[in-house]
Amino acid sequence: MTRQLLKAEIHCHIEGAAPPAVTEAQARKYGVDTAAFLRDGAYQWRDFSEFLIAYDAVAALFRTEEDYALLTEAYLAELASINTIYSEIIVSPDHGDRIGLGADAYLAGICDGIYSAKEKTGIEARIIVTGERHFGPDRVVSAAEYAARAKNPLVTGFNMAGEERMGLVADYARAFDIARDAGLGLTIHAGEVCGPFSVTDALDLVKPARIGHGVRAIEDEALVARLAELGTVLEVCPGSNIALGVFADFDSHPLKKLKDAGVRVCINSDDPPFFGTSLAREYEIASQTMGMSNTEINDMTRTALEAAFVDEGTKATLLKRFDTQS
Ligand SMILES: Nc1ncnc2[nH]cnc12
Numbered sequence: 001m002t003r004q005l006l007k008a009e010i011h012c013h014i015e016g017a018a019p020p021a022v023t024e025a026q027a028r029k030y031g032v033d034t035a036a037f038l039r040d041g042a043y044q045w046r047d048f049s050e051f052l053i054a055y056d057a058v059a060a061l062f063r064t065e066e067d068y069a070l071l072t073e074a075y076l077a078e079l080a081s082i083n084t085i086y087s088e089i090i091v092s093p094d095h096g097d098r099i100g101l102g103a104d105a106y107l108a109g110i111c112d113g114i115y116s117a118k119e120k121t122g123i124e125a126r127i128i129v130t131g132e133r134h135f136g137p138d139r140v141v142s143a144a145e146y147a148a149r150a151k152n153p154l155v156t157g158f159n160m161a162g163e164e165r166m167g168l169v170a171d172y173a174r175a176f177d178i179a180r181d182a183g184l185g186l187t188i189h190a191g192e193v194c195g196p197f198s199v200t201d202a203l204d205l206v207k208p209a210r211i212g213h214g215v216r217a218i219e220d221e222a223l224v225a226r227l228a229e230l231g232t233v234l235e236v237c238p239g240s241n242i243a244l245g246v247f248a249d250f251d252s253h254p255l256k257k258l259k260d261a262g263v264r265v266c267i268n269s270d271d272p273p274f275f276g277t278s279l280a281r282e283y284e285i286a287s288q289t290m291g292m293s294n295t296e297i298n299d300m301t302r303t304a305l306e307a308a309f310v311d312e313g314t315k316a317t318l319l320k321r322f323d324t325q326s
């Protein structure tokens with residue numbers, strides 16, 4: 001039973017958090033036929049490539065600053081209602097650009113949503129700007145430059161998501177250099193669709209504090225030891241991994257094995273309605289299906305807070321609250 005536990009999440013994509021009913025309402029508002037990616041109240045995709053296509057189609061239905069403010073506030077309110085005290089939202093300025101809203105208005109809407117949610121529920125949240133790998137190295141560099149010059153106090157990290165099988169990490173390394181120089185925290189999707197080599201490449205070329213997923217590192221014992229030694233945090237998203245077929249079932253999911261091997265791991269929902277999940281469900285899966293104790297689960301929440309891309313003062317406040325109330 002994890003309902004009462006304090007929670008934190010550091011890996012959720014904003015468009016990936018859009019409930020199907022909200023997306024349907026957006027489609028009606030803009031006169032768009034959703035049959036190709038949303039039917040009978042569920043997102044439609046069969047594999048990772050189709051998932052990315054559906055994701056981009058959903059993103060194209062959020063078209064105004066207010067659309068993004070409402071989406072962000074609603075997601076954070078849901079997190080707050082299950083005792084989540086901290087959230088990092090992954091956002092992609094490219095998606096704002098692609099629908100003609102523009103990156104500034106896109107980001108402003110998301111910030112409005114964060115401020116409203118904070119005022120109403122107390123939840124603390126920050127933004128991780130992401131480049132989408134399948135949009136190509138130039139766009140990922142542009143996303144990093146955008147994040148660097150935004151000088152927005154809520155933008156604290158940089159990520160790369162999207163089609164992991166496209167190109168090499170080396171093609172995208174410059175984007176991470178730009179983000180690092182701007183003082184942003186670094187995380188990168190790796191070891192999700194591709195094998196351990198992608199995690200090794202990420203460690204060698206990006207030197208991130210955290211890795212999105214990283215779970216296929218389990219295929220290489222020496223790499224697991226390296227992650228444990230480095231203290232790299234893996235933002236693990238079990239429900240996403242099972243839905244996308246990265247592992248056959250929760251019994252073969254390596255979350256507990258990684259943790260037991262000394263790798264710093266935490267629990268996240270990634271794109272919850274796409275994968276039939278929620279942060280609440282991910283915590284329940286760790287507890288009920290994977291048999292992890294509340295102490296182990298609290299360890300993972302504390303890891304998420306320790307690894308948060310947030311100023312030291314806010315981090316200390318969050319950790320104090322967590323340690324006193326958990
Ligand atoms: N699980 C995932 N992997 C890569 N890119 C994504 N964008 C949204 N969700 C993603």
Ligand SMILES: [Zn+2]
Binds near residue numbers: 011
């Ligand atoms: Zn992700």
